[in-house]
Amino acid sequence: MQNSSMVKDEHEFDLERFLPYLLNQAAEATSHGFHAVYRDRYGMTRTQWRVMANLGKFGAMTARDICAISHIEKTKVSRAVFALESAKMLTRITSDQDRRVEILSLTEIGRGVFTNLGQLALSYDAGLRQRLGPKKSAQIDALLKILTSFPKVTSNDKE
Amino acid sequence: MQNSSMVKDEHEFDLERFLPYLLNQAAEATSHGFHAVYRDRYGMTRTQWRVMANLGKFGAMTARDICAISHIEKTKVSRAVFALESAKMLTRITSDQDRRVEILSLTEIGRGVFTNLGQLALSYDAGLRQRLGPKKSAQIDALLKILTSFPKVTSNDKE
DNA sequence: TAAGATTGAGTACTCAATCTTG
DNA sequence: CAAGATTGAGTACTCAATCTTA
Numbered sequence: 001m002q003n004s005s006m007v008k009d010e011h012e013f014d015l016e017r018f019l020p021y022l023l024n025q026a027a028e029a030t031s032h033g034f035h036a037v038y039r040d041r042y043g044m045t046r047t048q049w050r051v052m053a054n055l056g057k058f059g060a061m062t063a064r065d066i067c068a069i070s071h072i073e074k075t076k077v078s079r080a081v082f083a084l085e086s087a088k089m090l091t092r093i094t095s096d097q098d099r100r101v102e103i104l105s106l107t108e109i110g111r112g113v114f115t116n117l118g119q120l121a122l123s124y125d126a127g128l129r130q131r132l133g134p135k136k137s138a139q140i141d142a143l144l145k146i147l148t149s150f151p152k153v154t155s156n157d158k159e
Numbered sequence: 160m161q162n163s164s165m166v167k168d169e170h171e172f173d174l175e176r177f178l179p180y181l182l183n184q185a186a187e188a189t190s191h192g193f194h195a196v197y198r199d200r201y202g203m204t205r206t207q208w209r210v211m212a213n214l215g216k217f218g219a220m221t222a223r224d225i226c227a228i229s230h231i232e233k234t235k236v237s238r239a240v241f242a243l244e245s246a247k248m249l250t251r252i253t254s255d256q257d258r259r260v261e262i263l264s265l266t267e268i269g270r271g272v273f274t275n276l277g278q279l280a281l282s283y284d285a286g287l288r289q290r291l292g293p294k295k296s297a298q299i300d301a302l303l304k305i306l307t308s309f310p311k312v313t314s315n316d317k318e
Numbered sequence: 319t320a321a322g323a324t325t326g327a328g329t330a331c332t333c334a335a336t337c338t339t340g
Numbered sequence: 341c342a343a344g345a346t347t348g349a350g351t352a353c354t355c356a357a358t359c360t361t362a
Contacts (some may be wrong), residue, residue, distance in 0.1 A: 001324045015212040015229070015279030019287050019299070020193060023186035025230070026306040032177040046351070055175040064322060070174070071184070076353070080325055100361045118172030128178050131309060136302055140178070143291070145297045147185040151291060204330070223344060235331070237346055259339045259344045 023147070034124045037137035038117055043087075047072060047080040049117065052089065052106065060105035062095075090111055165246040182306070193283045197276055202246075206231060208276065211248065211265065215273035219264035221254075247258055 004095070015021050031046075038044040053064050063077050081104060084090035089110030095101040106114060129137040174180050190205075197203040203211070213225050222236050240263060243249035248269030254260040265273060288296040 011281070012216075013212065013273075013280050014216060015209065016279055017300075018212075018284050020186065020190040020284075021209070022300065022303045022307070023182060023189055026303040026314065027179065027182035027186040028230075029307045029309060030182055032322080034179060047352085052182070053172065053177075057171075057173060071187075073281070074323070075325085075355085079352085082324090098322085098362070102323080112273070121172050121177055122170070124180075125177050128309070132302070134303070136343075139298060140302045140306075141176075141181065142184040143295055143302070144181045145293070146291065147299075148163065148181070148188045149289070150188060152213075206330085222346080226337075233345070234333085234347085238330085241346090257340070257344085261345080 016049075019147075026098060032119060037120055037124070041112055042117070045080065045083070047076045048084055051077060051080045052084060052114050052117070053107050053108065055090070056111065056118065060103050062101050062103060064092055066104075084110065166273070173274070189287055193280060194284070195278055201272055201276070206235045206240065206242055210236060210239045211269065211273050212245065212280075214263060214265050215270065215277060216251070220264050221260050221262060221274075223260075225263075241271065 035046060037141065038046075038049045050070055050072060051066055054070055055061065058065075058069075062079060065075065066077050067074050081090060081092070085092065087109075089107055090104060092102040093105050095103055113133055132140065163290075173296050194205060197208045201273055202284055209231060210225055214220065217224075222233065222240060222268050225231065235244075240249060240251070244251065246267055246268075249263060250266055251261040251263050254262055291299065
């Protein structure tokens with residue numbers, strides 16, 4: 001043993017210091033409670049909630065737009081759209097200009113659900129940020145923005 | 160329209176300001192690259208990698224210990240242990256004191272894989288933190304620690 | 319051929335139920 | 341019955357292949 005203190009050798013790997021792991025743990029810890037809300041109240045998945053949130057914020061748009069904005073996989077969006085449509089929360093209209101494209105928008109029911117969940121999300125978020133305080137709340141936003149905008153860190157980027 | 164500026168009404172829900180979403184986006188952005196490493200090199204899942212990392216750090220321990228330390232679901236741990244065992248990276252020994260318990264430990268192969276992945280993870284993490292700089296790197300650690308330790312934020316906590 | 323979107327196969331996750339030992 | 345761990349059913353995700361229209 002080289003170290004007499006309790007401090008872990010910094011050249012040995014420690015999951016507890018691995019940034020992707022720490023981010024995942026924080027994400028899961030903070031997501032869990034609200035996930036239960038949209039799941040239990042409306043039977044929605046996280047992807048469905050995100051698709052709805054985008055349509056609620058931006059209004060009518062295509063599946064491709066949602067993919068581009070929120071970086072959700074197109075197959076996840078496709079299935080979420082189908083589920084929201086089946087639940088009468090969303091409608092699609094084939095574009096006249098380009099019949100490959102479908103314009104998605106929330107129905108009245110969908111907008112009602114979004115208004116409800118949006119309010120709950122707002123207070124859920126406020127609860128989290130209240131515990132952090134305004135300074136740390138702003139700090140985390142800035143730091144996460146930096147981390148999210150990192151170009152992919154891999155040896156072989158295939159895209 | 161009450162607002163003449165481009166600033167979004169703070170009483171309307173906006174996914175881009177929702178902390179759980181921002182944490183998830185950052186987690187996914189930073190995890191993606193390293194996930195490809197253990198998947199492509201060793202066919203491992205994230206849970207398998209985490210179980211291995213705990214055994215690599217702490218040495219022999221039970222599945223329940225791993226659950227307690229890393230907050231991974233027991234069924235995920237169970238299946239990851241099975242997979243690592245099948246891949247000859249892990250062995251289990253039924254405890255003499257309590258035959259319900261199995262002591263898990265990495266095999267020589269498993270330790271070799273952990274050493275390799277641990278080094279790669281270390282440099283991957285260093286790459287992320289280098290972009291942040293030392294100050295923000297320390298900040299994010301502190302903030303994530305706070306967020307992860309929040310007691311569950313839900314109306315009805317059933318546990 | 320390319321772009322928007324969907325489908326299918328294989329994999330991983332979730333939650334309740336079960337098995338075994340204490 | 342309680343605790344450690346596994347199993348099964350249903351759900352969601354990933355990646356490649358496909359379908360339709362441009």
